[in-house]
Ligand code: AMP
C-alpha cells in the first residue's frame with residue numbers, strides 16, 4: 332500500500348467566516364442565531380480581535396474552554412449603552428468616565444449586587460467589567476441581540492491577541508475549533524487592549540493601562556489611582 336502523504340491542500344478546521352468588508356450586514360441574522368444557540372464568534376473590537384458569546388451559562392463556558400480560562404478570571408461584557416446597565420452600582424466617577432470615554436476602549440468594573448450577570452462574567456467578588464464599544468459590528472450585533480456580548484481577547488495562552496481576520500483564523504485553526512464563526516473585519520489599527528478601571532469605590536483605580544493612557548483619565552479624574560503617571 333502506498334504510504335499516505337500529507338493531504339494535497341491544508342484541511343481547514345475553521346468554521347464559518349463572514350467578510351465584513353464586503354457586506355457588513357451579510358449573514359448577520361445567521362450570526363445572531365449562532366450566538367443565540369450559545370455559539371462562539373470571533374470578531375473585531377475597537378482594540379483587538381475578541382472571542383464572544385451570549386452571557387448565558389453555556390455561552391460563557393464555551394468561551395472559557397476556548398481560552399483555557401480559569402473560572403476565576405471573568406470575561407468582559409460589551410453593552411449597548413450605560414443606560415442598559417443602569418442596575419449596576421454606578422459611582423459618580425464611573426458615570427463621568429462613561430460619559431466621556433464611551434463608546435471607547437475604557438472598561439469599567441462596577442458592582443453587580445443584584446446578580447444581573449452570571450458567574451464567569453460576574454466576578455466572585457460580585458463585580459462586572461463592562462464597556463460600550465464603538466466598533467460598528469459590535470453595535471449591530473447588540474442591537475439585534477438585545478443582550479450583552481461577552482468579550483475576551485482572541486489569543487492563545489501567553490501570546491499577543493489577533494489584529495486581523497487572517498491572524499484570528501490562524502489562532503482558531505491552531506486551537507482546532509470548527510465551531511467558531513469568524514467575522515473578518517480586516518486588519519485593525521495598532522492598539523493595546525482596553526484600559527480597565529475599578530470603579531467600585533469612590534476613587535477609581537486603573538487595573539490595566541491599555542488603549543487609553545492614564546494621563547487622559549487624569550484630565551477627567553485627577554485623583555485616579557494608577558501604576559503609571
Ligand atoms: P481578557 O484577558 O482578554 O479576557 O481581558 C479581560 C480582562 O478583564 C481580564 O484581565 C480580566 O481579569 C478583567 N476583568 C474582567 N472582569 C473583571 C472584574 N469584574 N474585575 C476585575 N477585572 C475584570
Ligand code: MG
Pocket residue numbers: 483484
Ligand atoms: Mg487577554
